[in-house]
Amino acid sequence: MTPTKSQTPSETAWWKSFYDDVAKVVLADQAPATIVRQVDTIVRLTGLSKGHRVIDQCCGLGQHACELASRGVDVVGVDQSADYIDHARQLAGHRNVAAEFVVADALEYQHPERVDAIYNWHSSFGYARHDAQNGRMLDAARHSLRHGGMMLLEFPNMLHLLANFQESIVSQHPDGVALTRTSRIAACTGTLHQVWEYRRNGQRVRRHESTLRIYLPDQLIKMFCDYGFDDVCALSPCGEPLTPAEPRCIIVGRNPSDG
Numbered sequence: 001m002t003p004t005k006s007q008t009p010s011e012t013a014w015w016k017s018f019y020d021d022v023a024k025v026v027l028a029d030q031a032p033a034t035i036v037r038q039v040d041t042i043v044r045l046t047g048l049s050k051g052h053r054v055i056d057q058c059c060g061l062g063q064h065a066c067e068l069a070s071r072g073v074d075v076v077g078v079d080q081s082a083d084y085i086d087h088a089r090q091l092a093g094h095r096n097v098a099a100e101f102v103v104a105d106a107l108e109y110q111h112p113e114r115v116d117a118i119y120n121w122h123s124s125f126g127y128a129r130h131d132a133q134n135g136r137m138l139d140a141a142r143h144s145l146r147h148g149g150m151m152l153l154e155f156p157n158m159l160h161l162l163a164n165f166q167e168s169i170v171s172q173h174p175d176g177v178a179l180t181r182t183s184r185i186a187a188c189t190g191t192l193h194q195v196w197e198y199r200r201n202g203q204r205v206r207r208h209e210s211t212l213r214i215y216l217p218d219q220l221i222k223m224f225c226d227y228g229f230d231d232v233c234a235l236s237p238c239g240e241p242l243t244p245a246e247p248r249c250i251i252v253g254r255n256p257s258d259g
């Protein structure tokens, strides 16, 4: 995509180069207990059980997909990064679980057979500046879902982020990786811009930029409704009614019975 006058390079398809080997170290640094707890929530909110089929939209390194597969759910993980999909396949091998992983663009990926549920986890949505572009992920999801199937979107609770805005956040990760995230909000475009600086032993090894649309929970609910989902609501990470005190939220919607 060629940047237009009103777009900086970081506002184009930044995610294609962002998810590299160093970002992988940070993404892999999720406690197994956290993944298990999140998968418990996914199972509870979707009603998934053994033999059901589910898509992990933007599956990353496949931690959630492999955990679900270990519970007998038939999982297809989709990610645009071939390297991350390789990692996910290796993880499935190590865990001896049968999960399928596909390199594809989740903005358009539709499964050939309808699935029982789809989830999109950990800020993997809202990367483009324009709603119509971001909405393609919801549209693709709805067209892969069976009637009555559930869609979950896990996203920052922007009510919390705006009220507790931190310009700079530093975190430490395995392999001596330190990450500094510097954030700013562009008020006119409603976007959160972040600079990600990775250091090893004090030396800067990588610098990336990202852009995320600042969708408030009610805006995500409206988007779900606009793309044809019903029974849409916003919940806390535990699946309770959402409050502004929660840093993250889960938007839940159902593909209508006649959808």
Ligand SMILES: C[S@@+](CC[C@H](N)C(=O)[O-])C[C@H]1O[C@@H](n2cnc3c(N)ncnc32)[C@H](O)[C@@H]1O
Pocket (backbone or CB within 6 Å): 015, 019, 027, 057, 058, 059, 060, 061, 063, 064, 078, 079, 080, 081, 084, 104, 105, 106, 107, 120, 121, 122, 123, 124, 127
């Ligand atoms: C923050 S990571 C989250 C990964 C995973 N869902 C998790 O919870 O660990 C975002 C992932 O979305 C993927 N992604 C972003 N845009 C995508 C797109 N349009 N199609 C497929 N994958 C995409 C990236 O490659 C990356 O692996």
